[in-house]
Amino acid sequence: MSVTSVCLELGASLGHVQDGSYDSRGLFKDWDWFGREGLWGFVGMALSLAIIVGVCSVVPILFVWVERRGSGRIHQRKGPNRVGPFGLLQTLADGIKLMFKEDIIPANASRFLFMIAPGLVLAGVFAAFALLPLSSTGVIVDAPLGIYIIAAVLSLEVIGVIMAGWASNNKWAILGAMREAAQMISYEVPMGLCILLAIICHDGELSLRAMSENQAGGFLNVGNWLIFSNPLFAFPAFVIFFIACLANTKRAPFDLPEAESELVSGFHTEYSGIRFSFFFLEEYASMFLVSAVTVMMFLGGWNIPFVPGEMLTGGFVGEVLAIGSTLVKTFFLVWVMIWVRWTLPRIRVDQVMTLCYKYLTPLAFLCLLGSCFWEA
Amino acid sequence: MNFTSTPTGPLGLSRWLRNIVDTVRTTVIGMSITIKYFFTKPVTYEYPEQRMPVAPRYRGLHYLEQDICIACRVCEKACPIDCIEIRFERHPGNVNEWFEFSLDYNKCMHCELCCYPCPVDCIHMGREYSLVKYDRSELIVDLMAWDGMRDKDHVTIQAAIDKKKKKAEEAAAKKAAQAAKAAADEPSAEDENEGEDEE
Amino acid sequence: MSQLTEERMLDSGEKELVLDVRTQDMEINMGPQHPATHGVLRVVLTADGEILTSADPHVGYIHRCAEKVGENVDFDGYIPYTDRYDYLSAMNNNVGFALVVEKASGLEVPPRATWLRMIVSELNRVASHLLAFGTYGIDIGAITPFLYGFREREWVLSLFEKICGARLTYSYAFPGGVINDAPGGWFDEVLKFCDVFDRKWREYDDLLTRNKIFIERTKDVGSVTADQAREFGWTGPCLRGSGVRYDLREAQPYLFYDQVGFDVPIGRGEMGTVGDCWDRYWVRMAEMLQSTRIVRECVERCIKDTTPGEVMAKKPKTLKVAANEAYVGIENPRGELGHYLVTDGGAQCFRIKVRGPSFTNVSCLAKLLPGTMLADAVAIIGSIDIVLGEVDR
Numbered sequence: 019m020s021v022t023s024v025c026l027e028l029g030a031s032l033g034h035v036q037d038g039s040y041d042s043r044g045l046f047k048d049w050d051w052f053g054r055e056g057l058w059g060f061v062g063m064a065l066s067l068a069i070i071v072g073v074c075s076v077v078p079i080l081f082v083w084v085e086r087r088g089s090g091r092i093h094q095r096k097g098p099n100r101v102g103p104f105g106l107l108q109t110l111a112d113g114i115k116l117m118f119k120e121d122i123i124p125a126n127a128s129r130f131l132f133m134i135a136p137g138l139v140l141a142g143v144f145a146a147f148a149l150l151p152l153s154s155t156g157v158i159v160d161a162p163l164g165i166y167i168i169a170a171v172l173s174l175e176v177i178g179v180i181m182a183g184w185a186s187n188n189k190w191a192i193l194g195a196m197r198e199a200a201q202m203i204s205y206e207v208p209m210g211l212c213i214l215l216a217i218i219c220h221d222g223e224l225s226l227r228a229m230s231e232n233q234a235g236g237f238l239n240v241g242n243w244l245i246f247s248n249p250l251f252a253f254p255a256f257v258i259f260f261i262a263c264l265a266n267t268k269r270a271p272f273d274l275p276e277a278e279s280e281l282v283s284g285f286h287t288e289y290s291g292i293r294f295s296f297f298f299l300e301e302y303a304s305m306f307l308v309s310a311v312t313v314m315m316f317l318g319g320w321n322i323p324f325v326p327g328e329m330l331t332g333g334f335v336g337e338v339l340a341i342g343s344t345l346v347k348t349f350f351l352v353w354v355m356i357w358v359r360w361t362l363p364r365i366r367v368d369q370v371m372t373l374c375y376k377y378l379t380p381l382a383f384l385c386l387l388g389s390c391f392w393e394a
Numbered sequence: 395m396n397f398t399s400t401p402t403g404p405l406g407l408s409r410w411l412r413n414i415v416d417t418v419r420t421t422v423i424g425m426s427i428t429i430k431y432f433f434t435k436p437v438t439y440e441y442p443e444q445r446m447p448v449a450p451r452y453r454g455l456h457y458l459e460q461d462i463c464i465a466c467r468v469c470e471k472a473c474p475i476d477c478i479e480i481r482f483e484r485h486p487g488n489v490n491e492w493f494e495f496s497l498d499y500n501k502c503m504h505c506e507l508c509c510y511p512c513p514v515d516c517i518h519m520g521r522e523y524s525l526v527k528y529d530r531s532e533l534i535v536d537l538m539a540w541d542g543m544r545d546k547d548h549v550t551i552q553a554a555i556d557k558k559k560k561k562a563e564e565a566a567a568k569k570a571a572q573a574a575k576a577a578a579d580e581p582s583a584e585d586e587n588e589g590e591d592e593e
Numbered sequence: 594m595s596q597l598t599e600e601r602m603l604d605s606g607e608k609e610l611v612l613d614v615r616t617q618d619m620e621i622n623m624g625p626q627h628p629a630t631h632g633v634l635r636v637v638l639t640a641d642g643e644i645l646t647s648a649d650p651h652v653g654y655i656h657r658c659a660e661k662v663g664e665n666v667d668f669d670g671y672i673p674y675t676d677r678y679d680y681l682s683a684m685n686n687n688v689g690f691a692l693v694v695e696k697a698s699g700l701e702v703p704p705r706a707t708w709l710r711m712i713v714s715e716l717n718r719v720a721s722h723l724l725a726f727g728t729y730g731i732d733i734g735a736i737t738p739f740l741y742g743f744r745e746r747e748w749v750l751s752l753f754e755k756i757c758g759a760r761l762t763y764s765y766a767f768p769g770g771v772i773n774d775a776p777g778g779w780f781d782e783v784l785k786f787c788d789v790f791d792r793k794w795r796e797y798d799d800l801l802t803r804n805k806i807f808i809e810r811t812k813d814v815g816s817v818t819a820d821q822a823r824e825f826g827w828t829g830p831c832l833r834g835s836g837v838r839y840d841l842r843e844a845q846p847y848l849f850y851d852q853v854g855f856d857v858p859i860g861r862g863e864m865g866t867v868g869d870c871w872d873r874y875w876v877r878m879a880e881m882l883q884s885t886r887i888v889r890e891c892v893e894r895c896i897k898d899t900t901p902g903e904v905m906a907k908k909p910k911t912l913k914v915a916a917n918e919a920y921v922g923i924e925n926p927r928g929e930l931g932h933y934l935v936t937d938g939g940a941q942c943f944r945i946k947v948r949g950p951s952f953t954n955v956s957c958l959a960k961l962l963p964g965t966m967l968a969d970a971v972a973i974i975g976s977i978d979i980v981l982g983e984v985d986r
Contacts, residue, residue, distance in 0.1 A: 366968045503762065
């Protein structure tokens with residue numbers, strides 16, 4: 019689907035929200051712990067927004083720490099442990115350092131594109147956070163086309179990367195950008211097929227919140243999780259989707275665009291200071307995003323084993339439990355991404371295409387077909 | 395020569411399946427190894443606080459036992475890159491007045507070749523290895539504990555000088571005595587000589 | 594840029610335009626500062642997209658006139674310089690120069706010194722191959738094997754620190770013997786290292802060598818046939834990776850290599866064609882196991898056959914060698930390290946020529962790289978395992 023059509027759909031769904039014809043569950047409609055009227059209503063609203071935005075922006079910083087400490091332990095090193103307890107504030111210190119560093123723009127760079135590219139990359143990911151539910155009501159925009167819009171918005175990031183590589187006027191950077199383009203057209207196919215599979219299995223629901231709600235109940239509140247309710251086809255699809263997500267986030271073994279040992283630093287070779295940190299933050303933010311999407315589609319959303327699904331969709335305790343459960347599952351997937359990165363070598367650019375077109379796409383088709391019969 | 399990097403041969407179903415199985419299997423094996431080490435203790439040291447134990451033979455920064463150094467300059471000659479510079483003045487009584495025994499750590503490659511030929515075994519390589527300085531000039535290190543001479547050296551020199559003087563006096567006295575004796579033994583000859591000189 | 598070159602009519606009556614589509618090749622400077630060139634190698638690449646069309650290696654960035662220095666310092670004083678041409682296998686370099694001086698001067702080396710030289714040479718081979726293994730992992734994109742390789746390498750370095758006092762530039766073997774006898778308990782620790790290392794080796798095998806992605810990245814890449822390898826003048830693991838069984842320890846035994854048992858692993862094209870990157874890598878991995886095997890035997894013989902303390906021959910304070918010439922080639926971790934020495938009766942070399950294996954091995958790049966992808970270029974440069982200190986000397 020084209021970006022234009024997605025934008026139209028997004029506009030339409032927002033329009034529905036405004037004229038009340040669509041029963042939006044988003045915009046914290048149910049988070050009325052302080053009432054919905056007057057100043058307290060506004061405070062409650064602001065607080066809810068702060069929780070979502072806060073989680074979404076603090077969590078990537080935390081992941082950087084997890085990655086550095088985790089890789090350290092995998093290597094039998096210690097990792098950062100000087101700033102703050104267990105080195106938790108190291109990322110913050112690095113961020114402050116990067117902020118005060120000189121923002122170098124190469125002499126022959128395309129200045130305007132060079133300057134806006136990191137912003138575009140970051141905006142792409144953070145825009146998608148608006149559509150990401152952390153619990154049944156903890157979502158900023160619960161668009162009925164949720165998952166498609168997320169998939170479309172995530173592609174925006176690729177444009178930023180290509181822009182950055184081209185504008186740098188650096189040969190390594192342009193190679194990195196080319197690789198990113200080649201990689202994107204490869205992984206989007208199996209990724210889209212797996213999204214289709216999830217939509218089919220979730221009764222045609224496109225909203226991530228609805229998908230998660232759909233997975234409540236069953237044996238021990240686990241039985242309806244997509245990978246368990248449809249183990250033969252949804253589980254491989256989950257793995258395929260996860261691999262495509264790795265490619266999407268430019269994580270090893272798909273870190274070709276930045277391929278440190280080949281392309282020096284790839285598309286962000288010429289970036290420094292705060293603009294570099296945007297790319298850095300984007301990587302971890304998109305790790306969180308795609309993991310959360312995977313959780314919502316395949317791993318039962320916010321549902322917790324042994325806890326009845328109804329308990330998680332209402333009340334303060336339920337909200338906290340649901341957000342906690344989503345975060346724990348997402349953290350686990352992010353950890354697996356980190357774990358994979360520190361285990362596997364990088365694959366070659368033609369192998370990415372081989373993998374995506376010759377292996378993942380047929381498998382995804384097979385799973386899709388199988389799921390259609392399974393659900394029928 | 396034609397080198398290809400792309401795999402050749404058809405991708406049959408069996409190879410296709412085997413590739414998938416191999417990839418999954420080896421990835422799982424690899425990940426099990428990495429996670430195993432995740433739960434083990436780090437093997438690294440936190441450098442400035444903890445330091446790795448250094449072997450007794452470690453070739454670190456030099457130290458010089460200046461008291462027994464005889465300033466023979468053997469180490470200076472042995473150094474393949476001439477990074478040792480020795481300046482001293484030898485005084486009576488075998489006392490060396492030291493000006494410099496400097497080692498240029500900009501050049502030094504810690505080969506220990508200066509230590510082997512030392513006849514009195516006074517230059518060694520210690521266990522200290524940190525060479526961090528703020529300026530290159532600080533890397534030219536004077537290995538001497540003290541410059542010049544010590545107080546007791548003056549006594550030694552004085553004693554040596556006195557001894558020498560005394561010896562010289564003794565020698566002179568002896569010579570004089572000898573001369574006197576000789577004069578006593580052969581007065582005529584001397585007188586004749588003197589007489590001749592005067593004429 | 595595209596250009597209309599021809600316009601012709603097809604039989605069906607349609608008009609066909611023949612376009613001469615040409616893109617401009619991109620010239621890329623890989624190095625001298627590049628993470629994958631293992632130092633200051635500079636390769637000028639011409640790339641058509643990701644495919645390389647030509648490659649031109651430039652060397653000489655860290656030329657330090659090592660051979661000329663040899664004409665100005667005495668024989669003992671040159672040993673620290675030999676440390677520095679292939680700084681990853683300094684022990685072997687020391688032994689190589691010591692052997693050539695001994696051959697020219699006729700110095701008799703005590704047997705214990707020879708056994709000790711063999712032990713440290715083989716341990717250094719393990720350390721050097723471990724680094725090659727780790728950096729090759731990094732070249733391919735896996736960072737963890739590098740850290741694991743370094744973990745074991747540090748142990749070897751600690752063993753060297755115990756016996757000679759240095760961790761990288763050892764200056765251990767001198768003409769006439771070695772400087773120090775092994776300290777107490779050293780042999781036990783060496784044997785313990787060999788046992789632990791053999792276990793860790795299986796992990797490297799599982800983690801990187803048999804990893805499917807790693808195999809896919811290295812098999813059929815940069816394949817060199819045996820004839821081509823000989824034409825390049827390759828020696829060492831690169832040559833053996835192409836299936837040629839040529840190891841100086843076996844072909845022209847020096848030290849006591851004829852008294853110990855070991856195999857010479859050669860590339861058999863296990864994963865793809867013979868002489869591809871994987872084969873060269875595999876030969877290094879297999880050699881490490883052979884090295885620990887040699888070390889075990891040497892330790893046993895050293896303890897059993899020799900008396901402690903006799904490690905240096907009696908030689909004059911300043912060794913002077915009568916006019917003579919000698920050549921000794923030894924099996925370095927990277928190939929044949931040859932020293933050709935001419936003396937004129939003085940205390941210095943009249944002329945010393947060093948035949949570095951990395952220098953001859955790197956010559957293949959201009960032939961090997963065209964036609965491969967950029968990522969393969971990194972894999973090929975990594976697989977010939979060059980040390981730029983030795984290329985330039």
